[in-house]
Every structure is written in C-alpha cells, then in structure tokens.
Amino acid sequence: MKNQHTHLLQATDLESSYGDSQALFGASLAIEEGEFVTLLGRNGMGKTTTVRSVMGIMTPHRGRVFFAGQDITQWPSYQIARLGIGLVPEQRQVFANLTVYENLVATAHNRLQQKDPWTLARVYQLFPRLQERVGNLGANLSGGEQQMLAIGRALMTNPRLLILDEATEGLAPLVRQEIWECLSTLKNSGLSVLVIDKNIVPLLRLADTHYILENGRTIWQGSSPSLLEARHELKESLGV
Numbered sequence: 001m002k003n004q005h006t007h008l009l010q011a012t013d014l015e016s017s018y019g020d021s022q023a024l025f026g027a028s029l030a031i032e033e034g035e036f037v038t039l040l041g042r043n044g045m046g047k048t049t050t051v052r053s054v055m056g057i058m059t060p061h062r063g064r065v066f067f068a069g070q071d072i073t074q075w076p077s078y079q080i081a082r083l084g085i086g087l088v089p090e091q092r093q094v095f096a097n098l099t100v101y102e103n104l105v106a107t108a109h110n111r112l113q114q115k116d117p118w119t120l121a122r123v124y125q126l127f128p129r130l131q132e133r134v135g136n137l138g139a140n141l142s143g144g145e146q147q148m149l150a151i152g153r154a155l156m157t158n159p160r161l162l163i164l165d166e167a168t169e170g171l172a173p174l175v176r177q178e179i180w181e182c183l184s185t186l187k188n189s190g191l192s193v194l195v196i197d198k199n200i201v202p203l204l205r206l207a208d209t210h211y212i213l214e215n216g217r218t219i220w221q222g223s224s225p226s227l228l229e230a231r232h233e234l235k236e237s238l239g240v
C-alpha cells in the first residue's frame with residue numbers, strides 16, 4: 001500500500017447519496033502528479049457522482065478524499081477548487097451571457113502562484129477558434145467551442161489537476177480530435193488530468209491509468225496495456 005500522501009488525489013471507498021437514493025457504494029481512485037487517469041463505465045454508474053464527491057459538490061457519507069496530502073473530505077467545494085482542482089463539468093456550464101473573453105477572465109486566478117501561469121495568449125494558442133470568437137456570447141457558440149471555452153476557463157484558474165466530465169460527449173468527430181490533441185498537449189506539459197469519456201480508443205493512447213465504475217463501485221483499475229488486454233472481459237462494464 002502506498003502512503004496516501006504520495007498521491008496528488010486519492011479517493012477511497014466513497015459512498016454518496018442523492019437523498020435516500022445511494023449512488024456510490026465504494027468508489028476509489030488515485031492520481032499521481034503528472035498522471036493522466038480515466039474514469040470509465042456505462043451511463044448511470046456513478047462517474048459524475050464520484051467527481052461531485054471529490055469536488056465537495058456532494059459530501060460523501062463514507063470514505064475519504066485526500067488532495068496534495070490534505071484530508072478534504074468535508075470541505076466546501078469553493079475551498080477544494082482553490083486548492084487547485086479545475087473542473088470542466090458535464091454540461092460545460094459556460095456563462096451564456098458573457099463573451100468568450102469575459103468567460104475566460106471571470107474566474108481566472110493564480111492563487112497557487114504556479115510558474116508560467118496560463119494567459120489568454122496561451123489559451124488562444126491552444127484553441128485558435130476561441131480567439132476568432134473572442135467577442136461572441138457563450139450562448140452563441142457551437143458545442144465544440146463551448147467545450148474549448150470550458151477547458152480554457154478551467155486552465156485560467158491554473159489548476160494542479162484538471163477534471164473533464166464527458167470530455168467529448170455530443171461533439172463532432174473533428175472537434176473531438178481537437179479536444180484529444182489539446183489533452184495530449186496538456187499531458188505533455190505535465191498537468192495531472194482526470195477524464196471521463198465513452199471513447200476508449202483515444203484514451204488508451206493518452207492515459208496512464210484507468211478506473212472502471214459499475215453500480216457506484218470501482219470494479220477494475222489498471223494501465224492502458226492491461227485495459228487493452230482485458231477489454232473483452234470488460235466489454236459489458238465499459239458499455240462498448
């Protein structure tokens with residue numbers, strides 16, 4: 001067993017409920033500094049609930065969450081975000097009535113005083129499309145542009161860990177490709193990333209470690225080569 005303080009994020013045996021309805025029954029995952037990790041599983045298996053429980057959007061009634069050596073299990077979400085977790089939520093949630101520029105600067109900060117902080121120029125370099133749309137309202141962007149904006153907005157908070165819930169859901173193949181390329185760039189820059197997505201093939205190439213959730217429980221974890229090897233046995237759990 002590794003000491004939990006060596007992980008950037010460690011969630012152990014999380015149990016969380018919506019009212020009387022329990023959704024997590026032992027969700028666990030760990031992310032090392034600089035690691036690219038996925039959370040996989042069919043619809044309704046608890047991926048978003050795990051992210052909410054890690055981020056303090058929901059408070060788990062069992063299990064623990066450690067981030068950078070601190071027990072953050074009962075912390076409010078704004079404090080957890082300040083520790084350096086950037087979330088690209090499932091529904092993107094860009095500010096509809098703000099322009100692209102305003103979306104990017106609205107929540108920007110470098111509270112952790114990271115060196116080489118994210119700037120508008122760096123975000124525009126990553127997503128040239130956003131620069132072309134800089135004065136457009138969030139509401140008037142395509143799904144792909146909204147996702148780029150949500151990623152750019154999260155990066156402008158200079159996170160130590162970037163979490164994407166359904167990274168490419170509902171996007172056209174070419175836009176998906178752009179998102180995967182962006183994630184590859186971010187990975188190569190050393191950022192720690194947790195991705196939820198249904199497309200296993202690009203993730204096998206990008207990710208170091210995978211976790212599979214079934215009925216709110218982590219049922220499998222392993223490297224990309226082991227997932228490739230086990231993919232037939234795991235077909236049902238992966239929903240592919």
Ligand SMILES: Nc1ncnc2c1ncn2[C@@H]1O[C@H](COP(=O)(O)OP(=O)(O)O)[C@@H](O)[C@H]1O
Pocket residue numbers: 018021023041042043044045046047048049050
């Ligand atoms: N806001 C909610 N209220 C009540 N139940 C919910 C809510 N969100 C999700 N659930 C339930 O929790 C379980 C896990 O859902 P979720 O974490 O969204 O799964 P996934 O992200 O893997 O598709 C499902 O049974 C789902 O119906």
Ligand SMILES: [Mg+2]
Pocket residue numbers: 047048049090165
């Ligand atoms: Mg979800």
